[in-house]
Amino acid sequence: xxxxxxxxxxxxxxxxxxxxxxxxxxxxxxxxxxxxxxxxxxxxxxxxxxxxxxxxxxxxxxxxxxxxxxxxxxxxxxxxxxxxxxxxxxxxxxxxxxxxxxxxxxxxxxxxxxxxxxxxxxxxxxxxxxxxxxxxxxxxxxxxxxxxxxxxxxxxxxxxxxxxxxxxxxxxxxxxxxxxxxxxxxxxxxxxxxxxxxxxxxxxxxxxxxxxxxxxxxxxxxxxxxxxxxxxxxxxxxxxxxxxxxxxxxxxxxxxxxxxxxxxxxxxxxxxxxxxxxxxxxxxxxxxxxxxxxxxxxxxxxxxxxxxxxxxxxxxxxxxxxxxxxxxxxxxxxxxxxxxxxxxxxxxxxxxxx
Numbered sequence: 001x002x003x004x005x006x007x008x009x010x011x012x013x014x015x016x017x018x019x020x021x022x023x024x025x026x027x028x029x030x031x032x033x034x035x036x037x038x039x040x041x042x043x044x045x046x047x048x049x050x051x052x053x054x055x056x057x058x059x060x061x062x063x064x065x066x067x068x069x070x071x072x073x074x075x076x077x078x079x080x081x082x083x084x085x086x087x088x089x090x091x092x093x094x095x096x097x098x099x100x101x102x103x104x105x106x107x108x109x110x111x112x113x114x115x116x117x118x119x120x121x122x123x124x125x126x127x128x129x130x131x132x133x134x135x136x137x138x139x140x141x142x143x144x145x146x147x148x149x150x151x152x153x154x155x156x157x158x159x160x161x162x163x164x165x166x167x168x169x170x171x172x173x174x175x176x177x178x179x180x181x182x183x184x185x186x187x188x189x190x191x192x193x194x195x196x197x198x199x200x201x202x203x204x205x206x207x208x209x210x211x212x213x214x215x216x217x218x219x220x221x222x223x224x225x226x227x228x229x230x231x232x233x234x235x236x237x238x239x240x241x242x243x244x245x246x247x248x249x250x251x252x253x254x255x256x257x258x259x260x261x262x263x264x265x266x267x268x269x270x271x272x273x274x275x276x277x278x279x280x281x282x283x284x285x286x287x288x289x290x291x292x293x294x295x296x297x298x299x300x301x302x303x304x305x306x307x308x309x310x311x312x313x314x315x316x317x318x319x320x321x322x323x324x325x326x327x328x329x330x331x332x333x334x335x336x337x338x339x340x341x342x343x344x345x346x347x348x349x350x351x352x353x354x
Contacts (some may be wrong), residue, residue, distance in 0.1 A: 035090075046071070049066065058320060058321050059325070068142075070125055073222075077145055079147045084348060086152050087152065093324055094124065095127040096127075109333040109336040113340060123152070126139070131252060133249040134249055153267065155252075166229060223311075250291070257299065263300070263343065267336070323329075
């Protein structure tokens with residue numbers, strides 16, 4: 001019994017020491033509150049009516065969310081007369097980690113579009129950090145309830161990283177999972193600061209220190225899985241490939257947009273990480289071709305942002321955090337404004353000018 005108590009005591013002491021060291025001795029740590037909370041339907045959702053600040057050695061950002069969980073404010077569900085809405089979705093790059101509310105490409109593009117278009121334009125930042133296509137699908141009713149004219153989707157390799165947490169595949173169809181487990185114990189543990197901020201230490205250990213041996217083993221196991229998958233005839237492939245699941249979800253998103261008569265604009269970034277191995281590309285082939293074939297339809301526009309990849313334009317990113325900096329958001333806002341001006345100007349003629 002005494003040994004067990006000593007073990008527990010030493011474990012707690014070590015955890016407290018690691019937490020203190022991580023937060024006070026390591027400059028590279030991401031310090032600040034979590035952006036997201038548990039959601040039974042969506043898995044993750046942005047905190048609502050929240051104001052926070054996150055500080056690292058690379059940036060100091062302030063952010064707010066409104067009562068709907070959208071960054072920067074709250075919107076009336078009933079769209080004001082003469083207003084055009086753009087619903088922007090995506091991951092933390094779309095949310096704008098690293099910059100303040102008024103510095104995201106959504107806000108910068110909104111200001112630019114209001115100078116170019118005769119109608120009032122709202123670019124609504126509905127992005128959820130760490131989200132993928134499945135998150136957008138789970139939010140679909142919420143998105144369309146705001147009557148957007150355009151769905152602006154940031155699309156990159158992140159969409160292919162475990163993209164089927166919210167939906168499972170059954171008989172070739174997407175099926176929404178029942179609810180995400182969230183026991184009373186889990187809810188209590190979420191209130192413990194040590195556990196809530198453990199992300200900081202994990203990020204430092206796995207990203208900053210790299211742990212090359214561990215990561216190499218992970219990559220080898222992943223590559224073996226994909227090699228096995230690509231050797232299986234298409235008709236016999238089990239629902240294991242992340243690529244296979246993601247393209248199924250992308251097809252569903254486009255089907256829903258067409259049914260809702262909602263135009264879709266993709267901000268397409270590279271579909272492979274800039275530092276990915278040639279072997280990984282060889283066992284996950286044709287992403288770009290498959291994407292192009294799926295989106296080749298009326299009502300879909302692709303703004304090619306491949307040249308804004310971190311490997312080609314490192315000055316647009318925080319070098320270690322790898323999120324877009326203010327210069328990157330400004331460049332992306334220009335692409336968005338140029339890509340949407342003609343479409344929104346045409347829509348404005350039928351909606352009434354300001």
